[in-house]
Amino acid sequence: MSASQSTTSVCNQALARIGSKRINDYGDASDNKPEALYCRLFYDQTVRALTRSHLWRFAKARSILSQDTETPAFQWSYSYELPSDFLRAIRIWTNSDLKTGETYYSYELEGTKLLIDESSVNLTYIKWVQDVPSWDTLFTDVLILTLAQKLVIPLSQDIKLKDSINQDLYPLMRQVRALDRQEMESFGRADLLTWRDARWSDVP
Numbered sequence: 001m002s003a004s005q006s007t008t009s010v011c012n013q014a015l016a017r018i019g020s021k022r023i024n025d026y027g028d029a030s031d032n033k034p035e036a037l038y039c040r041l042f043y044d045q046t047v048r049a050l051t052r053s054h055l056w057r058f059a060k061a062r063s064i065l066s067q068d069t070e071t072p073a074f075q076w077s078y079s080y081e082l083p084s085d086f087l088r089a090i091r092i093w094t095n096s097d098l099k100t101g102e103t104y105y106s107y108e109l110e111g112t113k114l115l116i117d118e119s120s121v122n123l124t125y126i127k128w129v130q131d132v133p134s135w136d137t138l139f140t141d142v143l144i145l146t147l148a149q150k151l152v153i154p155l156s157q158d159i160k161l162k163d164s165i166n167q168d169l170y171p172l173m174r175q176v177r178a179l180d181r182q183e184m185e186s187f188g189r190a191d192l193l194t195w196r197d198a199r200w201s202d203v204p
Helices: 007-017 035-054 138-155 157-185
Strands: 060-064 079-082 086-092 105-109 113-116 122-127
Touching: 007 035, 007 138, 035 086, 079 086, 138 157
Parallel strands: none
Antiparallel strands: 060 122, 079 113, 086 122, 105 113
8 A cells, every 4th residue: 555545545535435525634623624524523433343344464463461460250260451452353372283273262352351261362363553554455445435335424415325335345345355265374264254252263
């Protein structure tokens, strides 16, 4: 992705998709034009939700979790603080000889904590990435259309235009998933598209 890509340019591409006026600067809180107000209203939440909805490789991260001094009241032996940029768990790593890389750790996510019976936790997860130039280009394309979906009603009230955006978004997500399969290099890669607390995981 070009280093010139920014939050403002992403918003303007979404606005252009629905035929709205451009904004000058996303970070200008004094801009009270409808386009600026609605971009500030929807942008962060849309980025977080989209990042969490798929195993985007640019958003993958690893962390050795810090164990809490207080243990859970019942059921689990240990509690760990999740990273501050945590959006979604992928797997708890183990030095397994299984080709599938399967892990059989039971755990539960509770607020900002991970509860488990293991005395140490190496977590692979999806993180909140705010640096726009580091995003995958396909993620940016999906984000632009998803943001346009949210902007179209308050700014244009055009239902047909929203349907048109949906028609563009569906094949784009199919392309993302197809590319995932092409780039897969290890066994056990699960195509998890929605969030769930994991009881066991085979996702690398």
